[in-house]
Every structure is written in C-alpha cells, then in structure tokens.
Amino acid sequence: QKEVEQNSGPLSVPEGAIASLNCTYSDRGSQSFFWYRQYSGKSPELIMSIYSNGDKEDGRFTAQLNKASQYVSLLIRDSQPSDSATYLCAVMGSGNTPLVFGKGTRLSVIA
Amino acid sequence: GAVVSQHPSWVICKSGTSVKIECRSLDFQATTMFWYRQFPKQSLMLMATSNEGSKATYEQGVEKDKFLINHASLTLSTLTVTSAHPEDSSFYICSDTKQGWEQYFGPGTRLTVT
Secondary structure (H helix, E strand, C coil), X not given: CCCEEECCCCEEEECCCCEEEEEEECCCCCCEEEEEEECCCCCCXXXXXXXXXXXXXXXXXXXXXXXXXXXXXXXXXXXXXXXXXXXXXXXXXXXXXXXXXXXXXXXXXXX | CCCXXXXXXXXXXXCCCCEEEEEEECCCCCCEEEEEEECCCCCCEEEEEEECCCCCEECCCCCCCCXXXXXXXXXXXXXXXXXXXXXXXXXXXXXXXXXXXXXXXXCCEEEEEC
C-alpha cells in the first residue's frame, strides 16, 4: 500500500515568517513529487513539482527532495495571509500513474 | 499549466436520479484523465482512471455500475452518478495529465443529493 504522510496541522505562522511543510512517502520507487495548494471549497492547484534530489525554487516557494530519506518538503518564505490554505503532498510512481495524496497540512498565516 | 473545465460547477438532485458531470481538457489532448471525490475536511480519493477509447479503471471499493465513466474523445471525459443517494453528496474533481507527469485539476463539481 503506497502511503503519503503529512502532519495535518494546523500550522500557524506569523506573516512574513517561513512556513515549513513536510511529507514522507512509503514507495521507494516513486519518481515524481508535487505540492498542491487547496483553498477551502476549491479544487487543488499545482504550485511545485520536483523530480530529483535537492532544492527547487520558484518565487517564494522552495521544494526539497531527499529520496534516500523518502522525504519531501515545501518552504514558503515571507508567508502572507493569502497563503492560508491546505497544502497537499502528492507522489507518483513511474509513467502516467495516478497520484497518491497525503491528507494535507492546513496552514494559517496570522497577520 | 493545463486548463481543465468541469460542468456543472454545482448540482442539486433528488435521490434516485442520475447526474452527469463533464470534464474537458481545453489546451491539449488528454488520453488519460482521473476522477476524484472529496468529502468535507478529507483528502482527495481517487475513484477511477479514465482512458480515451477504452474502459475506465476503477479503484477498489468504487462501484463501476454506479459511477459510469465515458472518455469518448481526447478532450472530454464524463462521470455519471447513477441512482444518486445522499451519501453520494460530495465534491467531484477531475484532472488531466500534461506530458504524463503533472496533473492539473478542474474546478470541481459540488453534488448535493436530497
């Protein structure tokens, strides 16, 4: 059974701080890793994808992948109240296979 | 990212009726689409993988005769909830894949069965 684990939160950070979201996965053969943001009542929105070990930066977002530890994280710098949402970690095996989602971490950025 | 549309965005129906939800890939041809369901305060649950020109692949526990999926063209997949009951009330979301890797979600359809 392929599993993706996330701390459900809520994670509360003050405005301007760094929010750190973590995710672990069970399938060592996983090849693709994604972070989605989901606002309440809306569908998930892809914000980051990462495929190789190390860091990938896109604006205020940095995804980090460590395949040896089966760990992927998302850092949000200069957190804004508009970043308040549930962040879903998703993992894919090889090819065109369905994503396996974590249950999500709820982030609350306090102004 | 890819653009996916869904119709309707919300629907209310009476118990025992059937509801069809459409999912369209607007900017590229998607041979594979996915259908998810999300109950309040829960994560996404994959229901089925929709393959263009062939039968859908359903996840364990999802009744294929109740949730009919048709993927007749490269840009359109439909999900029909047959004989809907209040427990089928949920947020139904489709997604398509770009280059076989990144999945992009439609805006979702909120179904309420009374």
